[in-house]
Amino acid sequence: MSTPEITAENKLKREFTAGKPNGKWVTDVTEFKVPQENQKLYLSAILDLYDRYPVAYVIGARNDNRLVSETFDKATAANPNAKPLFHSDRGFQYTGKVFQGKLKEHEMEQSMSRVGHCIGNEPAEGFWGIIKPEMYQMYTITDEASLRFAISDYIRFYSEERPQDRCHCKTPSEVRREAFSADLPAEYPIPVNKRIQKYKKKMVYIKKRPHITGGRSSALHFRYLTCLLDRGHTILPQPPQIVIFTPQFFNLL
Numbered sequence: 001m002s003t004p005e006i007t008a009e010n011k012l013k014r015e016f017t018a019g020k021p022n023g024k025w026v027t028d029v030t031e032f033k034v035p036q037e038n039q040k041l042y043l044s045a046i047l048d049l050y051d052r053y054p055v056a057y058v059i060g061a062r063n064d065n066r067l068v069s070e071t072f073d074k075a076t077a078a079n080p081n082a083k084p085l086f087h088s089d090r091g092f093q094y095t096g097k098v099f100q101g102k103l104k105e106h107e108m109e110q111s112m113s114r115v116g117h118c119i120g121n122e123p124a125e126g127f128w129g130i131i132k133p134e135m136y137q138m139y140t141i142t143d144e145a146s147l148r149f150a151i152s153d154y155i156r157f158y159s160e161e162r163p164q165d166r167c168h169c170k171t172p173s174e175v176r177r178e179a180f181s182a183d184l185p186a187e188y189p190i191p192v193n194k195r196i197q198k199y200k201k202k203m204v205y206i207k208k209r210p211h212i213t214g215g216r217s218s219a220l221h222f223r224y225l226t227c228l229l230d231r232g233h234t235i236l237p238q239p240p241q242i243v244i245f246t247p248q249f250f251n252l253l
Contacts, residue, residue: 005095016049017187017188018050019185019187020185021050021053021176021180021185022082023084024087025046025082025087026046026087027045027072028045028089028125029042029044030043032132034142035136035142037143041147042059042061042063043059044070052123052164053159053176056072057155058071058074059148059152064093067093088110090112131151134154135154136150138154159172166190
């Protein structure tokens with residue numbers, strides 16, 4: 001097993017909030033497969049911890065240095081003055097001299113999770129836990145082209161249409177635009193889980209979507225559905241399939 005060229009200590013220290021855009025970026029690479037086919041694609045993405053906005057992403061057929069370098073180049077091109085704390089795992093793409101040179105060129109401080117500690121990069125892991133179950137339910141994927149479209153269009157949906165409970169049911173794009181236009185950006189601390197309190201007033205029964213009621217991303221899905229309720233939705237477009245039961249309904253039983 002090869003030794004990483006250059007590593008950094010974990011300076012993020014699981015402080016997953018930021019006071020303004022471009023203060024902290026996290027990154028990771030994940031794999032997607034075409035159902036029932038021996039085809040796969042890799043997604044490299046950079047998320048801003050202020051608004052969970054995907055600053056940049058690149059889809060490729062190989063998980064290599066080029067995939068990560070192109071993602072970083074897109075992020076810095078879109079945010080030329082950004083100097084965030086840049087956090088990743090200790091993958092070979094992030095420890096190589098080429099990538100280290102990019103960080104120094106843009107005066108970014110590097111932070112890395114310890115080996116085998118995926119919780120050190122929880123926002124990136126959480127993003128994969130959202131996109132994978134939802135995307136495969138929302139899109140018909142039969143080949144590489146349809147998989148590429150599904151990934152790209154889901155990221156557009158996530159950024160522009162999918163509200164976040166932590167950000168008062170605003171989308172990542174909404175939060176980002178407001179922050180850039182404000183003298184003092186609003187703060188969005190990670191709150192105590194209010195799911196139980198929410199569902200004392202509003203109950204949602206989810207049909208044919210077991211990934212929403214179980215697994216590591218269940219709390220994220222419940223908060224997302226709560227946001228939709230707060231925005232006045234009673235039934236979501238298909239898919240997913242949702243039936244709303246209000247407290248008045250249960251009083252009739």
